[in-house]
Amino acid sequence: MxxxxxxxxxxxxxxxxxxxxxxxxxxxxxxxxxxxxxxxxxxxxxxFTFLYANGIGYLYDEPEGCAQCHAMDDYLEGYNKGSHKDVATCNDCHMPHDNLAKSLWVKADNGFWHALKFTTGDYPTNIEIRESNRQVTNEACVYCHGDYLSGVHEVRAEGDELDCTRCHETVGHAK
Missing domain, CATH: 1.20.5 (Single alpha-helices involved in coiled-coils or other helix-helix interfaces)
Incomplete structure (x- = not known):
């Protein structure tokens, strides 16, 4: 029981x-x-991004990696005609030089927006640089050409920020 x-x-x-x-x-x-x-x-x-769409190509220094999308063909052609072809790559002008973390952040940010814009086809025919990327490019100009710019800094009015790309827009991508 x-x-x-x-x-x-x-x-x-x-x-x-x-x-x-x-x-x-x-x-x-x-x-x-x-x-x-x-x-x-x-x-x-x-x-998909890194294998099928060859997103890993953006991690290298070769300019052809940056021009995987037809929208960048004119920019690659301009780079090949430009004065920096033999001395600089895309990363030399479009990535920060001051620290690795900032460089990786910029690369990830650009990679996300490039993938989104090129996948959706939602980009203008004449691609324009974003302000954050313009600042990175200007910093790269100063990084490489700082010795030549000391006189320019003295002439500029206080508070007038140096903007290399305003006057030298076609240096990296000759038209």
Whole structure:
């Protein structure tokens, strides 16, 4: 008789027993599914970008890597005609020189916007540099040509920021 009581007691779920546990597992499974889905999506999109769409080409210094999209053909042609072709690459002018973290941030930011714009086709025929990239380019000009610019800094009015690309817009991409 004692055995029957034991079997009966374990077969009957209490309010805090297996029924409650099944609800908790259901919520845990949903969270696990969402985590796997988000992680898998990240890996899938990343794989597509870096393998199929050759996004990894942007990580190298060759100018042809930057001109993988037909929208950049004119800029590559201009670079090949320009005065910097034999002394600088795209990264020399369009990436920060002061620290690696800033350089990686700029590359990631540009990569995201380039991928979005070129994938959706939502970019103007005459691509214009963003203000943040103009600042990076101006800093690169000063980094390489700082010795030549000391006189220019003295002549400029105080508060008048140096903007190399305003007067030398076609140096890197001859037209």
């Amino acid at each position: 004692a055995e029957e009581e034991t079997v009966t007691a374990t077969e009957q779920p209490s309010e805090a027993g297996p029924a409650r546990q099944r609800t908790w597992l259901r919520g845990k499974n949903v969270l696990l599914f969402l985590a796997v889905f988000v992680f898998g999506s990240f890996i899938g999109v990343g794989s």
